[in-house]
Amino acid sequence: xxPAWVDKLNRLAIALVIGGxxxxxxxxxxATSPGTQLTGYQPQQPVPYSHALHAGELGIDCRxxxxxxxxxxxxxxxxxxxxxNCHHSIRKDSEKLLPVFESHATxxxxxxxxxxxxxxxxxxxxxxxxxxxxxxxxxxxxxxxMDESGVYQVEPLNMGWCLRCHREPERHLRQxxxxxxxxxxxxxxxxxxxxxxxxxxxxxxxxCSTCHR
Numbered sequence: 001x002x003p004a005w006v007d008k009l010n011r012l013a014i015a016l017v018i019g020g021x022x023x024x025x026x027x028x029x030x031a032t033s034p035g036t037q038l039t040g041y042q043p044q045q046p047v048p049y050s051h052a053l054h055a056g057e058l059g060i061d062c063r064x065x066x067x068x069x070x071x072x073x074x075x076x077x078x079x080x081x082x083x084x085n086c087h088h089s090i091r092k093d094s095e096k097l098l099p100v101f102e103s104h105a106t107x108x109x110x111x112x113x114x115x116x117x118x119x120x121x122x123x124x125x126x127x128x129x130x131x132x133x134x135x136x137x138x139x140x141x142x143x144x145x146m147d148e149s150g151v152y153q154v155e156p157l158n159m160g161w162c163l164r165c166h167r168e169p170e171r172h173l174r175q176x177x178x179x180x181x182x183x184x185x186x187x188x189x190x191x192x193x194x195x196x197x198x199x200x201x202x203x204x205x206x207x208c209s210t211c212h213r
Contacts, residue, residue, distance in 0.1 A: 038153050038156070040153065042115070042149065042150050042151070042152035045113055046110055046112065046113075047097065047099050048149075048150070050146075051143045051144055051151060052144060052146055053147075055143060056144035056182075061180050062180040067082075068127075070131060072127055073125040073126060073127065074126060080109065081104070083104075084100070087100060087101075115153055116153060121212055123212070130176075130179050132176075132202055133196055134169075134172055135174050135180070135182075136179060136180055139154075139155055140155075141154030142183075144182040145182075162211065165204075166204040166205065166206050167206060169197065169202060170189075170193025170194050170197055171189060172193070173193040173196040173197065173202070174186065174196070
């Protein structure tokens with residue numbers, strides 16, 4: 001009752017449906033996999049700020065600019081006034097710094113682009129980690145070597161990555177006074193970490209409610 005080409009069309013339709021389902025499954029698994037990551041993400045910033053110069057060569061402590069890192073959930077971006085503490089007299093004619101000078105004149109913030117952006121369903125508190133001896137480098141990498149090209153994301157920041165640290169925090173713990181020292185290395189990390197677990201009374205949780213509230 002039907003022409004022969006209908007059989008070919010049916011086979012093609014079946015192949016397309018099966019292929020589409022396989023593609024959909026692979027896509028969902030890839031999108032939801034803990035291995036899915038944004039490592040290497042490096043957005044262009046309004047000011048070509050060099051951490052290699054400021055934090056590396058000049059040795060400015062992370063906490064001078066990121067003032068909220070020890071007291072709040074967010075590290076906070078530096079207010080323009082912090083930049084102007086130096087740049088009211090240093091390189092005050094630099095074209096690269098025009099957005100900073102305009103921000104200071106208008107009162108509007110510099111439109112920095114967020115690099116490390118966790119999903120809203122995940123809660124992370126910087127102060128809880130920094131005050132317990134987790135160094136900046138553990139999450140952000142060697143920021144003190146990142147030049148005017150901008151800061152980029154070093155770690156995946158996915159759930160699997162967080163859980164690995166919560167299950168074995170001794171691999172990252174250091175004395176609180178060294179948390180911002182990017183090049184600091186202990187003689188024996190595991191020995192130090194196990195001692196600090198007890199000394200700082202750290203009992204990391206892997207309960208879902210710790211990060212998902």
